[in-house]
Amino acid sequence: MTKVEALKQRLARIWSLIVGLKVTGTFFVSPQITVHYPRQTVRNMETFHGPVELVPRPDDPAKPRCIVCMQCVSACPSKCLSVVPKPQPRASAEGQEAHPKPAEAKGDKAAKKPAAKEPLKFMYDFTLCSLCGTCVETCPVGSLRFSHDAYLAGPDKAAFVYDLLARLAGQAAAGCGRAEDKGSARVDDRGAKGGV
Amino acid sequence: MRFDWSFWLAALHEIPEEFVRIVAALVALCVFIPANALVLVYLERKVAGHVQRRPGPFEVGPHGILQTVADALKLVGKQLFRPYGADRVLFWLAAILAFAPVFVLFLPIPFGPVLTTLDVNLGLLLILAFAGVNVLSICLAGWSANNKWSLIGAARGVAQCVAYEIPLLLALLAVAFMKGSLNLSQIVQGQGNWPWQWNVVTQPIAFLVYFVCAVAETNRSPFDLPEAESELTAGFHTEYSGMGFGMFFLSEYANMIVVCAVAVSVFLGGWKGPLLPGSWWFLGKVYGLLLVIMWFRWTYPRVRFDQLLNLNWKWLMPLSIANLVLTAFVMKVV
Numbered sequence: 001m002t003k004v005e006a007l008k009q010r011l012a013r014i015w016s017l018i019v020g021l022k023v024t025g026t027f028f029v030s031p032q033i034t035v036h037y038p039r040q041t042v043r044n045m046e047t048f049h050g051p052v053e054l055v056p057r058p059d060d061p062a063k064p065r066c067i068v069c070m071q072c073v074s075a076c077p078s079k080c081l082s083v084v085p086k087p088q089p090r091a092s093a094e095g096q097e098a099h100p101k102p103a104e105a106k107g108d109k110a111a112k113k114p115a116a117k118e119p120l121k122f123m124y125d126f127t128l129c130s131l132c133g134t135c136v137e138t139c140p141v142g143s144l145r146f147s148h149d150a151y152l153a154g155p156d157k158a159a160f161v162y163d164l165l166a167r168l169a170g171q172a173a174a175g176c177g178r179a180e181d182k183g184s185a186r187v188d189d190r191g192a193k194g195g196v
Numbered sequence: 197m198r199f200d201w202s203f204w205l206a207a208l209h210e211i212p213e214e215f216v217r218i219v220a221a222l223v224a225l226c227v228f229i230p231a232n233a234l235v236l237v238y239l240e241r242k243v244a245g246h247v248q249r250r251p252g253p254f255e256v257g258p259h260g261i262l263q264t265v266a267d268a269l270k271l272v273g274k275q276l277f278r279p280y281g282a283d284r285v286l287f288w289l290a291a292i293l294a295f296a297p298v299f300v301l302f303l304p305i306p307f308g309p310v311l312t313t314l315d316v317n318l319g320l321l322l323i324l325a326f327a328g329v330n331v332l333s334i335c336l337a338g339w340s341a342n343n344k345w346s347l348i349g350a351a352r353g354v355a356q357c358v359a360y361e362i363p364l365l366l367a368l369l370a371v372a373f374m375k376g377s378l379n380l381s382q383i384v385q386g387q388g389n390w391p392w393q394w395n396v397v398t399q400p401i402a403f404l405v406y407f408v409c410a411v412a413e414t415n416r417s418p419f420d421l422p423e424a425e426s427e428l429t430a431g432f433h434t435e436y437s438g439m440g441f442g443m444f445f446l447s448e449y450a451n452m453i454v455v456c457a458v459a460v461s462v463f464l465g466g467w468k469g470p471l472l473p474g475s476w477w478f479l480g481k482v483y484g485l486l487l488v489i490m491w492f493r494w495t496y497p498r499v500r501f502d503q504l505l506n507l508n509w510k511w512l513m514p515l516s517i518a519n520l521v522l523t524a525f526v527m528k529v530v
Contacts, residue, residue, distance in 0.1 A: 017496070024247050024495040034250040 042150065050149035051126045052135060054168045055142055056181050061172035064165070065143035068117040072135035072144060080128040081135060084121040119165060126160040214314075218303065221313035225302050233449045237264045240490055247494040271445075274438030279342060282435060286340035291440045293333035294447040297326040301454045306381045308467050308475035320368055320378040323458060324361070327413065330451060331357040334422065334432050337444070341435040350432035352501055353422030357413055359508045364409035366516035367402040370523045371395055371462050380458070384466030394465040401519045403463045405512050407485075410455035412504070414448060417493035421501060456485040 001009070035042050042048075054064035068085040136144045154160055171177060238253065238261060245252025253260030278287050304319030306312040316322065331354055338350020372378050374395070375386045387394050396403045412419040422431055433444045460466060460481040467474030469481075499507065 020495045021491060024491060027249055028243070028247050028491075030249060032246070032249050032251060036251055036254070 037151070045148040045150060048148050048150055049131050049133070049146040051129065051131075051147055051152070051162065052124060052144050052164075053147040053171075054122065054164045055145050056168055056172060056177060058181060061177055061181065062169050064119065064122070064168055065141045066119045066122065066139075067141055067143075068119050069140060071138045071140065075134045075138040077132065077134065078128040078130055080125040082121070082123045082125075083119050086118045086120040088117070122164040124162045124164050126162055127157050217313055221303060222299055225299055229298065229302070229450050229453075230446070232453055233446050234264045234268070236449045236452070236486065237267065239487070240493075243487065243490045244494055247491070268442070271438050271442040276438050276440055279435050281342040283340035283342070286336050287435075288440070290333045290337035290340055291436060291443040293329060293336065295443045295450075297329040298447055298450040298454070300326045301451070302457075304380050305454070305457045306384050306461055306466055307478055308473070311467075311475055312381050315379065315381050317377065317379045319380040320372065320383075320458070320462075323454065324365060324368070327451070327454070328361070330447065333444075333447075337436070338432040341432075343435055346432050346434055349422050349434075353415065353432055356415070356419060356421060356501075356504060359505055360409045360412040360419075360512070363405050363508065363512040363516040364413060366513075366520050367399075367406040367409065368458075368462060370402045370516070370520045371399055373520070373523050373527060374398065380461045380466075384461050384468060387465045387468055389465070389468050389470050391465070394463065396463040399463065399519070399523070401515060402523075403459070405516045405519070406459060406463070408507075408512060410459060411489060411492060412508075414451045414455055414489075416448075416452065416489055418496035418499050419504060420493075420498060421504065452486060452489060453482065456482045456489070459485055 054066065057063050057065050066083070068083055070083060073079075073081045073083055131146070133146070136146065152160075241263065242252040242260070253263035256263045256266050278284070301323050303314040304312065304316060304322050306315075314322070334350050334353045334357065338346045338348075338353070341347075371383065375383050377383060383395070391397075411417075415422050423433075433441055436444065457478075460478060464481050464485075465477075466481075467478040469477030
């Protein structure tokens with residue numbers, strides 16, 4: 001490198017010091033990037049993955065789409081979900097006589113439509129959850145999704161064991177559902193949003 | 197027997213005026229230095245926050261103004277302990293020596309037209325001499341802690357401080373040549389009210405060299421190797437807790453104020469300025485320079501130790517010597 005080039009390089013390096021000062025000086029007078037909680041809150045939370053919640057049925061917002069297949073319970077790597085199905089009423093003898101199976105009378109194979117199962121209890125231990133989303137992906141009916149709850153605080157661990165059915169009922173009563181909840185009436189349709 | 201007022205009044209008149217001045221100044225400094233340290237620590241954190249586009253301290257008091265008070269209370273409340281094997285006397289002596297010269301350093305500084313405690317002909321020399329005690333305290337702190345990283349941190353700190361004192365002195369000497377005095381008040385008197393009448397116009401290189409050396413002397417970024425080591429491995433003050441560390445901390449901010457005050461007095465017109473009384477201008481300029489030092493801290497990455505010493509021996513020393521020779525030549529020939 002010639003002397004002139006070396007000098008130019010040195011001057012460029014000294015100039016970079018001034019440029020650095022200009023950069024930080026501009027930052028000093030620019031508005032802050034920090035969202036200063038609790039005085040300010042983040043406004044666009046649609047992409048936020050908060051604790052998991054149940055998705056309501058389009059026809060009955062207080063009920064979840066859940067069919068108690070237990071796939072989420074077995075798929076969860078942290079074992080934080082526990083689901084108890086509602087006990088099904090046993091078919092009475094009267095009912096069987098009043099409605100003979102017409103297909104069998106014809107001799108065809110009976111196409112039994114199983115009674116839809118509903119969850120009686122759906123407990124979610126957020127203290128174990130790692131927000132991996134396996135339960136959300138695994139659910140065949142799209143009954144689980146990430147909520148947008150970012151501002152969580154509680155005094156003890158018990159505050160973070162959620163009763164998801166109670167939460168859903170509360171959301172239905174308050175009318176705070178999402179726009180995509182009013183979708184197809186079919187139970188096994190994962191909705192227009194096509195999963196999470 | 198009635199109290200003999202006349203005897204005691206006569207005795208009071210016998211006390212030398214300089215003694216009364218110094219005592220009064222020391223009392224005022226006992227308020228000024230900690231109050232300034234409080235404000236400066238808060239300002240540092242706020243400036244750091246805003247440069248990084250975040251709020252800085254906000255919760256303790258409105259906008260966090262009581263944060264430093266809380267920090268000071270925390271430091272005072274911590275246990276003072278000496279690690280096993282550390283030198284009994286030197287360990288605490290280092291902490292005390294860090295803060296001891298600070299009061300002396302403030303005495304020759306002209307805060308205003310009459311607000312100079314020691315209007316002596318060797319004011320600048322007094323400041324430079326007592327600034328060397330800080331180097332000794334770093335050395336003792338690193339040695340007495342019985343910790344190999346403290347020792348290495350202290351050795352680097354001492355090398356840095358000793359190296360950067362030379363261009364500092366030479367830069368100030370150039371101005372002393374021009375003004376013919378080491379008396380800070382006289383140097384200030386030789387400047388005018390307006391920026392084009394200040395010494396920085398006739399000695400810009402000396403000002404730049406002095407400022408870089410001042411930042412290095414006070415162990416501030418980008419020359420904060422002795423402090424940064426505590427983030428990486430350890431630093432000279434790592435074994436100190438509570439008020440022991442507080443002494444080093446306070447002395448760093450007090451030294452910052454001293455070097456800025458000297459820069460303002462020698463290069464930036466001291467207390468001279470239009471309209472407002474002198475001491476307001478002085479404090480305003482000192483705080484301006486302190487904000488620039490803080491700006492440097494949050495802009496530049498830390499220099500490596502070899503880069504640090506290269507900068508000094510290969511660039512600042514020749515520059516300051518050349519500046520001195522040129523000044524002498526211009527003074528004598530022109």
